[in-house]
Amino acid sequence: MKLTKIAGALALSAAVATSLIAAETVKIGVQAPITGKYANEGQSIDNFVKLIVAEKNAQGGLLGKQIEVVTCDDEAKAQKAAVCAKKLVNAGVFAVIGSYTSGATEAAQTTYYRNKVLQTSDGTSDSLIKRKYWTFFRNSFPNSSQSDFTAQYMVNTKKYKNIVVLSDYSSYSAGLGDATEASIKALGGNITFRGKIKSGTQNFTAILTKIKAMKPDVIYYSGYYTDGGLLRAQQKQLQINADFVGGDSNDNPDFYKLAGKAADGTVLINFPTPEILPYPEAKKYLAAYKAEYKMDPPSIWPVTNADGLRAVIEGVEQTKSFDTKKIAEYVRTMKDFPGITGPFNIREDGERVGAKFVVYKMANDGTKKVVSE
């Protein structure tokens, strides 16, 4: 009698214990600019992560645990990013998706590395993998791959003779600008002027007037759409008859809204935008995203971040552990993991390889047409 009671109690406590384990959650962090200039990108990263997590949780979670998303708003600022990193580490996340900008990503990197927390970001600054942290891998492609492609297009395809390269002062944009300058020079192209603008100052007429005197064939801008759209509008207003080629971060519907009619003829170089991604995963997840949030992601970046998350999830499931070291190693050995943005391959230093770019031309009505791949 006594024995059965004890056995019963034991069984009961065991049942309680297992149910406790089953109810236990694992946490995944999102570090993104939820407010501020790049809020629509940051919110979309958060949304996409939550979409994939909801799908996973509905399938029974990760190794039987429900996933909980902890979001921290870094406002795309380095100082806030450092605070976010501490906050997410303290919240006990094992992996962090983000941030959107390279600057905010870089500011948080060391904290995640010291605390053995995985981090994956769409930041494209080459410096992100310079420190070779095993905790970090990139889910987009680096500036250097884009700059080679851009230089090919401008020097060999379009045969521009006088090229102006502009960037802002952010680590991403200056990095891409420098890399493009180097790639153009490597191909024997002629750079008439390399300048920097201060993001957010809105008035670029002074530098553009200076550029006008140089009679360039093309102005290449490696910064963000918030400044790129204005730059293009003011270029047209000053009647500078040069083509305008924008780097990937100009590719946002707001570029067209800011530039207005001046957007006509703008050339953008970017990864394929979400809606033209040809992969089956892309169709599935983008349709799910649209069904859930009633809009498309504003750009490719939330989608590459979603791929980063999917790679982490794949890593957990294949290694059957939450040991971040093992997951990081697994992610680096994956071969052509079917990502939403195409085959997903990570090099030893955390670099994503196999970049693919598209050249778009913008029309008067804001639509984009692929002109070459």
Next chain:
Amino acid sequence: MDIFLQQLINGLTIGSLYALVALGYTMVYGVMKLINFAHGDLVAFSAYVGLTVFTQFFGSNSTSFVSIIIVFLLTAIIVAFVGVLLERLAYRPLRTAPRLSAVVSALGASLVIQNAIMLIWGPNMEIFPADVFPSTSWNFGGVIISFTQVIILALSAVLMISLYMFINKTKMGTAIRASAIDQDAAKLMGINVNRIIMIIFIVGSMLGAIGGLFIGIYYRGLTFDMGWLYGLNAFIAAIIGGIGSIPGAMLGGLLLGLFNAMISGYISTEWAETFTFILLIVILIVKPTGLLGEKTAEKV
């Protein structure tokens, strides 16, 4: 030469925007000896109000002359109302308090307005419709002036001249100048100083509102924190011209815009701001009261 003239036009355009905003700082300072830090955010607020009025009443495509005037008037009235409210709630209760309290209150009001903008219109960039004014521009031998720039330059000039007349030639202007010199003496002369301060806030806010609308129409992209950018530059313009002096604010704004354009055009774009501010510091060292600032008698 055409490049030089183009830089001149560029500088004057942004300079007159700074000047319009700077007037708000200088008028309030002149009467109340208070730096109204919330003024820059009021300017950002007016750009947002203008955008809302425009899209609500006229859709984004209508650009008739009458509708634009209505947008300007309505925005100016709304912003003037908010400006008066600001004075009532944030500054009047502190009129007799130490000056530092009023400055802190001003900084607080600035944050309140900034965050209110973020909560009302959201944190994303809002974009003014294209071509509120016709997109015509004229080419004078390589110097390009757009219709919007002409409107900005002309209307700013008209506003500044009428303000100057108002302050110097009318009875109300005399009362404002009297209150600026000595509030207690002005009260003894039968001037209702509270009413004067209210008028100062109405006029300053309206000028700021027009500046904010121009910023919205000319530069298009609105962010909730843009008030800092324009506010700070305009504040500096007011100091350069001599804070408290109305012609000084106009001169300071134009100089700031011109220096910046010329230095980025002819010396270095990267170092433009640094050089501009070095130059301005030199001006202040040589003439600490600002270019047109009056020496105030020290009360010993």
